[in-house]
Amino acid sequence: MDRAWTWEHEVPPRWLLADEYSGDLNVLSLPMALCAEIDGLFVDPEPPAAETYTLLGCDPAGSLRETLRHIGTDRAWLPRVILDPLHDPHQPPPADCHRYDRGCSCAVELMDVQVIGHRPSIFGAGLVDIDLRGHSLILPEQHWPPAQPLEGTTGFLLSDHDDQDLGRCHSTAGVFRERRPPPLHPVTLIGCQPETPLRPLLAHPSPHRRRLQVALYAVDQTGLAVPTGQALFATMTDSRASRLSEGLLDITVDGGIDEPFPVGAREIWQMWHRGRPTQPNLWAAYDRVLRHEWAGAALRHHRQERPDLPSGYTFHLDGRFVTDIEGFYCAVGEAVNGPGGYFGWNLDALADCVQGEWGAAAPFHLVWHHAEVARRHLVSGYDRPTYDQRRWGPATTLHDLLDILADGGSTVDLR
Incomplete structure (x- = not known):
């Protein structure tokens, strides 16, 4: 981003907040604030916890069927199990779900799957219920998988990452359920110089008008700003004089950054700040x-x-x-x-x-x-x-x- 600000403080700016989301072409990439630091931009995430699932009324095939013979050993493991929902062919598919040769495009993926048990199923002779432990592919921006199977789902076709057939099942337990959203890490903008568009928002009585929708840029010691790929969508809840320098503010927001950088990445970005x-x-x-x-x-x-x-x-x-x-x-x-x-x-x-x-x-x-x-x-x-x-x-x-x-x-x- 071309430099469009002045900075007269001893502590150097390292981060730029820029408006890229207002929808007004005249204010895209408009500087909103320069900050010396952002507390909450570098956070080590908690490792994802394994979940337990059950495939109900399952007719296993291929490597899934083979794993049932090795439960309790390292061989009772699959890298990925993909569940393609089946729907009544005489009914239109659910919204945003499109049929293709195998099933429906609204698939769910289970990864790093350990098969931990199986037993006869009440859904029919020769069918089994299979217990699994692994991780579901969750895309936070899409809230996927949903809490309930899509309306009209009549079963699931099963396959692996190489599209090899693993059989089918009648329904599932544990895959579709309410999940807690990922934790929001608190964010404080430290040593900030609000630019002209941000100043009236800081004092506005309406929380809606104090909403920030900004992209984060890294600023090097020459003043060059480059996009970090990070964004901040949150409401400013407090501002106070910063101890870093007279005229600067520390601004608290009520939300966080969806996927912060790991803590160790701070050193990398500091290196680039120097050149x-x-x-x-x-x-x-x-x-x-x-x-x-x-x-x-x-x-x-x-x-x-x-x-x-x-x-x-x-x-x-x-x-x-x-x-x-x-x-x-x-x-x-x-x-x-x-x-x-x-x-x-x-x-x-x-x-x-x-x-x-x-x-x-x-x-x-x-x-x-x-x-x-x-x-x-x-x-x-x-x-x-x-x-x-x-x-x-x-x-x-x-x-x-x-x-x-x-x-x-x-x-x-x-x-």
């Missing part, structure tokens, strides 16, 4: 969670206007610390765009980057040094990254990465 990293492999000391945050910060600070290096260019990837998929994204970002560089932070993003316009024109040549590290660590299996429950699933392998690079026309020399 772009100048040394390679500074990310290597971080764990998987913070390597992911490093790549995210690199994405936010990527300058898209920078021209690609020409097609056919040779890049050198330092593979000494590629002990996980997050380490690969950090390493390939630096190989292409230098220390702190970005070149993808998930498979879809990598596939996009190899097509060009992210620092390297396609095709290019990649020399992957110390590739034996990735050969040992980027292997098949099941991945449980704790920072994003929705990413649980099959691990990304070295072969997967090589396929994406090859699909972009690039060549890789593993050394």
Whole structure:
């Protein structure tokens, strides 16, 4: 964001709140406040608790049926169970639910599933009730899965992440139920300078008029502001003089940030505040969670206007610390765009980057040094990254990465 403010305080601003949600094209990205700190932006989330479910009146097939023979062992486990609701074909499907070959588009996914028991079912001879323990795919912005099955549901088709048939069941218990919303972490805007649009709202008697709907930008020491991908939707409940500097305010809001950064990411954003990293492999000391945050910060600070290096260019990837998929994204970002560089932070993003316009024109040549590290660590299996429950699933392998690079026309020399 172009600089559109003045700051005359000793403590530097690190965060900008900008209006991007008013719907008025004339005020998009309008600065609302500059703040020295945001208490509540960096919070370590609680690990998701496992839930217990029962598939009722189940006719299991495939690997689900096989697990019933191994209950009590590690083999009674499935990476994912997808429940596709069935509906009366003579009735229209529920709203926002569209039929396709297998069932209905309003599917529910259970992940990291342990089969813990089974017994004969009252729903029919040969059918069983199967008890599971795992995690449901919950998208907070959609409040999914709902508290009740969709109206008209007559059963569920079961499948795994590879679309292999696991059978069907009559109904479920524990999948559809009231769930507590994720906790809201309190947020205080510390050492803030309200800009002109925010000043009258702070004193307005109506809570509705004190509502903030702002995007959060990180401000570096030169005054450049870059989007963080975070937003704050909350009502200002209190403001008071800040101890940081005369003329600044501490502002309390009644809500929080949906998915705060982990606490350790504060150090990463502070590093970027001081300027772009100048040394390679500074990310290597971080764990998987913070390597992911490093790549995210690199994405936010990527300058898209920078021209690609020409097609056919040779890049050198330092593979000494590629002990996980997050380490690969950090390493390939630096190989292409230098220390702190970005070149993808998930498979879809990598596939996009190899097509060009992210620092390297396609095709290019990649020399992957110390590739034996990735050969040992980027292997098949099941991945449980704790920072994003929705990413649980099959691990990304070295072969997967090589396929994406090859699909972009690039060549890789593993050394």
